[in-house]
Amino acid sequence: MKLAPLDYKRPASLQEAIAILAAHDGAALPLAGGQSLIPILAFRLAAPTMLVDLRGVPGLDGIAIGPGGVRLGAMVRWRDIEDEKRLAAAWPLLPAVISHIAHYQIRNRGTVGGSLAHADPAAELPGLAVTCDATIEIVGRDGPREIPASALFVGALSTSLAAGDLIVGMRLPPWRDGRRWAFEEFALRRGDFAIVGVAAYYDLDDAGRVVDAHIGAIGVSEYPIRLTAAEQALNGSPIDDATIAAAARAACAMVEPQDDIHASAAYRRALVGTLTERALARASA
Amino acid sequence: MTAIMQLSFDVNGAPVVVEVQARTTLADCLRHTLGLTGTHLGCEHGICGACTVIVDDAAVRSCLMLAVQAEGTRVVTVEGLSGDDSLTPLQAAFRKHHALQCGFCTPGMITTLHALLTDEPFADADRIRDVLSGNICRCTGYIPIIEAALEARIAYQGKREDGRR
Ligand SMILES: Cc1cc2nc3c(=O)[nH]c(=O)nc-3n(C[C@H](O)[C@H](O)[C@H](O)COP(=O)(O)OP(=O)(O)OC[C@H]3O[C@@H](n4cnc5c(N)ncnc54)[C@H](O)[C@@H]3O)c2cc1C
Ligand code: FES
Ligand code: FES
Numbered sequence: 001m002k003l004a005p006l007d008y009k010r011p012a013s014l015q016e017a018i019a020i021l022a023a024h025d026g027a028a029l030p031l032a033g034g035q036s037l038i039p040i041l042a043f044r045l046a047a048p049t050m051l052v053d054l055r056g057v058p059g060l061d062g063i064a065i066g067p068g069g070v071r072l073g074a075m076v077r078w079r080d081i082e083d084e085k086r087l088a089a090a091w092p093l094l095p096a097v098i099s100h101i102a103h104y105q106i107r108n109r110g111t112v113g114g115s116l117a118h119a120d121p122a123a124e125l126p127g128l129a130v131t132c133d134a135t136i137e138i139v140g141r142d143g144p145r146e147i148p149a150s151a152l153f154v155g156a157l158s159t160s161l162a163a164g165d166l167i168v169g170m171r172l173p174p175w176r177d178g179r180r181w182a183f184e185e186f187a188l189r190r191g192d193f194a195i196v197g198v199a200a201y202y203d204l205d206d207a208g209r210v211v212d213a214h215i216g217a218i219g220v221s222e223y224p225i226r227l228t229a230a231e232q233a234l235n236g237s238p239i240d241d242a243t244i245a246a247a248a249r250a251a252c253a254m255v256e257p258q259d260d261i262h263a264s265a266a267y268r269r270a271l272v273g274t275l276t277e278r279a280l281a282r283a284s285a
Numbered sequence: 286m287t288a289i290m291q292l293s294f295d296v297n298g299a300p301v302v303v304e305v306q307a308r309t310t311l312a313d314c315l316r317h318t319l320g321l322t323g324t325h326l327g328c329e330h331g332i333c334g335a336c337t338v339i340v341d342d343a344a345v346r347s348c349l350m351l352a353v354q355a356e357g358t359r360v361v362t363v364e365g366l367s368g369d370d371s372l373t374p375l376q377a378a379f380r381k382h383h384a385l386q387c388g389f390c391t392p393g394m395i396t397t398l399h400a401l402l403t404d405e406p407f408a409d410a411d412r413i414r415d416v417l418s419g420n421i422c423r424c425t426g427y428i429p430i431i432e433a434a435l436e437a438r439i440a441y442q443g444k445r446e447d448g449r450r
Contacts, residue, residue, distance in 0.1 A: 005308055034354065035331060035349055038330075104418075104419050108345050190414075
């Protein structure tokens with residue numbers, strides 16, 4: 001349970017960090033909060049020869065709230081999101097989702113960029129990013145680029161990032177006034193990874209019908225997914241018990257979870273239905 | 286590889302300079318290099334909370350931090366939270382409520398609760414339970430620990446009137 005020998009650098013600029021990562025061609029890994037990477041190294045599940053600590057890189061922190069939405073720097077910690085009280089009005093789903101992540105001590109160190117790059121199938125932030133059309137800002141050897149969150153996650157603990165790519169931030173699109181939203185998660189203890197979680201939001205048109213429903217789930221496949229069938233069941237309908245029940249049934253029917261040591265596939269499927277129903281009931285209340 | 290690095294930080298109020306391997310965790314640096322064995326290691330992968338120390342006023346798991354990541358920070362361990370002559374209010378509350386049996390988890394409980402109550406001296410039982418979900422105790426059943434934390438709050442309340450959070 002001790003880490004294998006390795007080197008460590010703390011670059012003072014983004015250029016320097018990218019250069020070190022490029023020079024090691026995949027054998028160097030970025031180190032953010034270390035709350036996922038250090039356990040991986042302790043279990044010797046990865047064998048980098050160099051860690052590049054992002055702590056000294058300027059410009060990776062900061063939460064920006066504006067008419068264009070919310071931008072989170074890669075080194076923003078769960079604690080920083082919790083402490084940014086303006087988010088409760090500006091993007092209420094974000095702090096609600098973040099409040100389910102990990103334990104007190106881990107929340108003081110775990111970061112946005114680390115969570116996105118780690119890509120745990122049950123992690124909350126990747127789920128929020130996919131559900132809510134987030135944009136991921138990346139800087140690599142060939143300069144900066146942006147991708148939709150849905151193009152970041154390709155498998156359990158794996159992303160489309162190339163060796164040496166750094167996530168520098170994540171943007172959430174503008175939040176509409178009057179939007180209805182909720183997040184529901186089932187975990188064995190507070191702070192544990194979710195067995196299943198469902199995030200949902202929708203807007204209402206002048207006639208009280210649902211438009212632009214966004215519903216997504218974590219813990220039901222190798223990476224977070226949109227529950228498109230549930231979204232279709234909502235869009236264009238007034239929100240009532242029957243619509244909610246139809247959306248929950250559609251959500252259950254479209255997921256294909258696997259058995260694992262935490263829960264059977266059937267249990268996870270049932271949870272998707274229950275949590276979708278609860279989320280929509282809470283959103284519409 | 287196996288780089289030896291010089292590390293300067295502040296431990297329990299005193300400046301310290303040590304040489305460590307890059308791979309050394311903060312927990313191992315505190316215990317082995319500095320002899321501060323009050324910080325306990327239960328799991329060494331972030332699950333149990335026994336290794337909690339306070340870095341720049343925030344409770345963190347010292348098994349999930351490299352020592353070199355502590356460069357320039359202020360670290361407080363359980364040794365830094367005990368009065369020389371008498372028990373601190375938090376320690377006294379632990380004793381009164383029998384909030385420990387074997388004592389293995391206790392350093393992590395004390396550091397975590399000290400950080401919490403310094404920041405949130407009006408934390409209620411639910412908040413305390415929520416925070417202690419990250420600290421595993423196999424002996425006490427938690428109820429005495431929560432009772433001790435609730436009682437110790439008063440000692441922190443003078444320091445912070447605003448009752449943040
Ligand atoms: C006991 C425990 C419980 C937890 N529970 C939860 C939970 O309920 N929900 C949850 O979501 N998470 C949970 N976590 C994980 C925690 O939130 C991590 O902090 C997070 O997943 C990773 O963030 P980090 O900053 O610690 O990243 P690190 O551990 O430093 O890095 C993780 C990975 O991302 C890479 N990386 C880091 N930053 C970047 C970047 N900017 N660009 C590119 N690659 C990067 C690293 O090289 C590494 O591969 C838990 C962790 C523990 C130990
Ligand atoms: S030893 Fe660090 S959390 Fe268990
Ligand atoms: S007192 Fe024994 S583990 Fe907590």
